[in-house]
Amino acid sequence: MLTNLSLVEAPDPVVSLTDAKAFLHVWHDDDDALITQLIAAATDKLDGAGGVLGRALGVQTWRLMLDCFPAGAVKLPLPPFRSVESITYFDRHGDQQTLDPADYKTSGVGGTGVIVSTGDWPDTWDFPGAVDIVFEAGYDAVPASLKQVILGLVFFWYSTRGKVPDGNTATEVPFGFDDAISAWQVAYVG
Template sequence: MLTPVRIAAPATTPVSLDEAKAHLRVDHDDQDGLIAAHIEAATAWVDGFTGIVGRALVTQTWRQDFAGFAPRLCLPLVPASAIVSVSYFDVINDPQTLDAGTCALLSDARGAYVVLQPGHSWPATWRRDDAVSVIFTAGYGDPADVPQPLRQAIQLLVQRLFDGADASIDAANDRVVDTLIAPYRRRAL
């Protein structure tokens, strides 16, 4: 399994500029650019495949490549909400796309995965690392749908970036952020 690739970023961040400014108690527009950059940085630290929780927050589209078909094609992000397409390189290395009704998106305690619908079989593929590609959407939906503890953690990270370094406050802030995100971290089973 290759590293997943985000092919469509979320339309917005989980925390808006207005929400961050309210949290920071900033009532002017002089530092909007700086605060927006902090929101982007904090969101990147939490969101997506490389984020600390290993989840997609606001709806986004990803591609996961596999060396071939398997009984389960495990997806690297939760919550996965839909399969956009499943494509593959056939035995003569020509690109093909499966019919939409051929497979299903399921999830369990280990995460989301793609399986074959009853009565279907996986086609043969060319031997290559990216023989099969699953494009899927993941995320909770709109920013308001993102669990509040994750949104609060992002706001605390924005506050830490905005306020600058203070060792005693940073340590307490880190503990609070870790506590907020702990229930949402993906764990290997």
């Protein structure tokens, strides 16, 4: 079963410009655009479908497209799961239908989201992306240790910008980065 995951509604920034500037001890506005860009890049490195954590940081909405309903449960990526907003599908005749929330149950709020049918999943049209699940994931308050990792990346990239690496000491992330994120990385859900 092929899947496709896309962002519907992005989260608000998890680290503010004010907090990053205080962390960097930058008291002028000359580098605001650069620091804002570094915050976004550090967040992108961790957050969402492309992030190394495999989880949603701030509250965000995602669309999961499936070619058909699975034989069992639908396991949602990007914990922490919050809610399912809608499930639509193309029936055997190619007509789009909305699945009644009474026809499925969800579990795993705050962790890995799971959707199960209360009966049998409906048959779908043999069509790529026949099932469309829109769901919300992310933290109301991002854990402090994850904010610290973002601030650490911003600091590292801000302080090493424009420096030419000598020999083979070039690194994209600071020493200890992998240890700092290891407890937060999600195993593949599929």
